[in-house]
Amino acid sequence: MSDRLPGFATLAVHAGAQPDPTTGARATPIYQTTSFVFNDADHAASLFGLQAFGNIYTRIGNPTNAVLEERVAALEGGTAALAVASGHAAQVVVLQQLMQPGDEFIAARKLYGGSINQFTHAFKSFGWNVVWADPDDISSFERAVTPRTKAIFIESIANPAGSITDIEAISTVARKAGVPLIVDNTLASPYLIRPIDHGADIVVHSLTKFLGGHGNSLGGIIVDAGTFDWSTGGKYPMLSEPRPEYHGIRLQETFGNFAFAIACRVLGLRDLGPALSPFNAFMILTGIETLPLRMQKQCDNAKAIAEFLAGHPAVASVSYAGLPSDKYHQLARKYAPKGAGAVFTFSLKGGYDAGVSLVSKLQLFSHLANVGDTRSLVIHPASTTHSQLDDAAKIKSGAGPDVVRLSIGIEDKEDLIADLEQALGA
Amino acid sequence: MSDNKKRRHMNHDAYPDNYIRGILNSVKSIAMVGASPVNVRPSYFAFKYLAQRGYDMIPVNPGHVGKELLGKPFVASLSDISRPVDMIDIFRNSSHILPVVEEALTLDPLPKVIWMQLGARDDVAAAKAESVGIKVVMNRCPKIEYGRLSSEISWMGVNSRTLSSKRAPAPTQGMRLSLNRMSVGGGDTAASDRAAKNKSEQS
Numbered sequence: 361m362s363d364r365l366p367g368f369a370t371l372a373v374h375a376g377a378q379p380d381p382t383t384g385a386r387a388t389p390i391y392q393t394t395s396f397v398f399n400d401a402d403h404a405a406s407l408f409g410l411q412a413f414g415n416i417y418t419r420i421g422n423p424t425n426a427v428l429e430e431r432v433a434a435l436e437g438g439t440a441a442l443a444v445a446s447g448h449a450a451q452v453v454v455l456q457q458l459m460q461p462g463d464e465f466i467a468a469r470k471l472y473g474g475s476i477n478q479f480t481h482a483f484k485s486f487g488w489n490v491v492w493a494d495p496d497d498i499s500s501f502e503r504a505v506t507p508r509t510k511a512i513f514i515e516s517i518a519n520p521a522g523s524i525t526d527i528e529a530i531s532t533v534a535r536k537a538g539v540p541l542i543v544d545n546t547l548a549s550p551y552l553i554r555p556i557d558h559g560a561d562i563v564v565h566s567l568t569k570f571l572g573g574h575g576n577s578l579g580g581i582i583v584d585a586g587t588f589d590w591s592t593g594g595k596y597p598m599l600s601e602p603r604p605e606y607h608g609i610r611l612q613e614t615f616g617n618f619a620f621a622i623a624c625r626v627l628g629l630r631d632l633g634p635a636l637s638p639f640n641a642f643m644i645l646t647g648i649e650t651l652p653l654r655m656q657k658q659c660d661n662a663k664a665i666a667e668f669l670a671g672h673p674a675v676a677s678v679s680y681a682g683l684p685s686d687k688y689h690q691l692a693r694k695y696a697p698k699g700a701g702a703v704f705t706f707s708l709k710g711g712y713d714a715g716v717s718l719v720s721k722l723q724l725f726s727h728l729a730n731v732g733d734t735r736s737l738v739i740h741p742a743s744t745t746h747s748q749l750d751d752a753a754k755i756k757s758g759a760g761p762d763v764v765r766l767s768i769g770i771e772d773k774e775d776l777i778a779d780l781e782q783a784l785g786a
Numbered sequence: 787m788s789d790n791k792k793r794r795h796m797n798h799d800a801y802p803d804n805y806i807r808g809i810l811n812s813v814k815s816i817a818m819v820g821a822s823p824v825n826v827r828p829s830y831f832a833f834k835y836l837a838q839r840g841y842d843m844i845p846v847n848p849g850h851v852g853k854e855l856l857g858k859p860f861v862a863s864l865s866d867i868s869r870p871v872d873m874i875d876i877f878r879n880s881s882h883i884l885p886v887v888e889e890a891l892t893l894d895p896l897p898k899v900i901w902m903q904l905g906a907r908d909d910v911a912a913a914k915a916e917s918v919g920i921k922v923v924m925n926r927c928p929k930i931e932y933g934r935l936s937s938e939i940s941w942m943g944v945n946s947r948t949l950s951s952k953r954a955p956a957p958t959q960g961m962r963l964s965l966n967r968m969s970v971g972g973g974d975t976a977a978s979d980r981a982a983k984n985k986s987e988q989s
Contacts, residue, residue: 366949366970375970376940379953399959411831413933413941421942429943434970440944607826614828616904616927618944625943 369652376430390642391423424638435550439586440621447566449634450580457598457623458510461487465511466504468495470518473746498529505537517547520765521679521758522704524691531559540588551655552696561588569732572644586617659699662768680704707762721783731767803969813872820877821845829877832929840962873899883908936963
């Protein structure tokens with residue numbers, strides 16, 4: 361047995377999966393069952409007490425989901441992962457392990473509109489207070505740190521404009537503050553950026569997007585980097601203190617560098633309940649096998665389309681970090697050398713009305729609220745994904761009224777450009 | 787790399803999988819120092835798991851002499867074990883490691899491996915053991931490592947850092963599992979390990 365490191369594409373196909381022990385099935389079976397029989401009473405007690413490896417009930421774990429979890433953990437370079445029902449569920453479960461009522465977390469202002477909304481409104485009712493910082497001004501993160509700060513949250517490639525975040529600079533702030541850095545890596549996928557290599561302690565994804573990649577199944581995942589020491593200062597009692605639910609087990613002491621993923625499973629998923637369907641896990645796993653192929657094609661297509669739009673007379677500006685003139689180009693070259701992602705925005709000289717007209721005339725691009733599909737997608741963020749923000753916040757998050765967002769698929773780029781050309785020209 | 791060279795230069799921040807695999811594949815008897823009869827303590831369920839995977843387990847704890855742990859009689863100390871032991875697994879804090887290692891070094895024959903549990907690390911004690919040819923593992927759990935290398939731990943979403951295209955038997959009680967899967971990474975350790983090291987340096 362050599363310790364040779366397999367490449368990304370090999371992991372995308374193999375990690376976490378092996379032929380089924382019972383049947384020899386090579387594709388990962390869909391274990392569509394709620395529950396699993398125990399060998400005997402002692403086995404049952406051991407499983408419930410977190411003392412033995414094995415399955416109990418699909419809300420806590422499922423063999424199909426476990427393959428997905430190990431695969432994404434391997435692709436991200438983490439110690440363990442937990443799959444949940446959606447990207448939003450992943451965020452709730454992560455923060456539940458870290459936050460007590462009255463605590464704060466710092467979040468980059470440039471985020472998916474749904475996250476801004478979740479952090480601002482839903483989490484407020486839990487007593488979790490978000491403090492916003494500007495990812496283009498690292499010192500704004502330092503200034504936001506208080507004794508109640510428990511985490512920092514950023515996106516690696518930020519929605520909607522595809523801007524690149526300086527993960528290493530912000531991880532330095534997090535380390536100094538003694539809090540974990542959480543990175544939403546949905547728009548990059550581990551094929552383009554592995555945030556753990558740049559100092560992230562926790563990575564979250566909406567699996568619904570590039571990882572699943574086919575626009576057919578919702579899912580979310582949490583990856584534990586194994587890098588954070590939860591035991592210092594009693595700041596994270598869910599990890600460091602005896603858990604009454606489990607006969608006084610201390611999770612960090614028992615599970616070491618994958619204790620956070622276990623906490624998310626046995627304290628978060630078990631009690632909050634957003635379990636992923638094994639069927640969805642199967643669909644997403646199948647998608648991940650082609651992630652490197654799709655992602656490269658989508659990045660290459662996106663660059664060609666961004667170049668086309670930048671030269672079009674009806675276009676006022678293009679925000680795509682893959683363009684040499686872009687503000688984020690240097691960060692893109694550092695963090696995402698294979699490509700700057702496939703989601704970006706542009707604005708039209710004709711403003712809001714021109715945006716509405718463009719969307720209505722497109723014939724290949726689908727007008728819908730998702731990204732990271734094999735199909736190319738278009739949306740007007742100001743009236744949809746970012747509609748719950750006020751006008752100033754829309755502009756700050758890169759979703760002003762004249763902005764159109766594209767998510768580029770794996771079609772032939774000539775056809776996508778022709779579709780945009782006819783819709784812009786007429 | 788020869789075994790000798792490996793031993794002298796063992797990097798205790800990142801063990802190659804082959805080092806751990808070699809230990810778990812070769813040792814047969816394990817004396818667990820600090821084994822607890824309390825069934826919610828990690829030492830209890832690590833003891834139980836290793837026994838179920840076929841290791842000859844010996845519980846060492848002076849507070850429980852006269853009692854049994856899963857049918858195995860407790861002994862008070864390593865020197866009370868009346869037969870050769872392949873591996874000493876130390877379930878004590880970093881600050882209590884050295885005297886146990888010193889006692890282990892008086893055994894005849896010497897143990898082949900000294901293993902310190904997750905969170906426990908004593909580089910001075912490790913160097914003493916390595917100087918007489920004993921392999922040392924620190925800040926790891928043999929249950930987790932066995933589960934990882936066999937991929938049994940994958941049931942919990944843990945990254946086993948191994949791959950295999952072979953059909954493995956469904957694990958049942960008492961079965962030894964194959965640990966010979968292809969390794970993905972070299973067994974990196976991270977901040978939790980560094981933190982344990984810092985703590986042991988402070989204390």
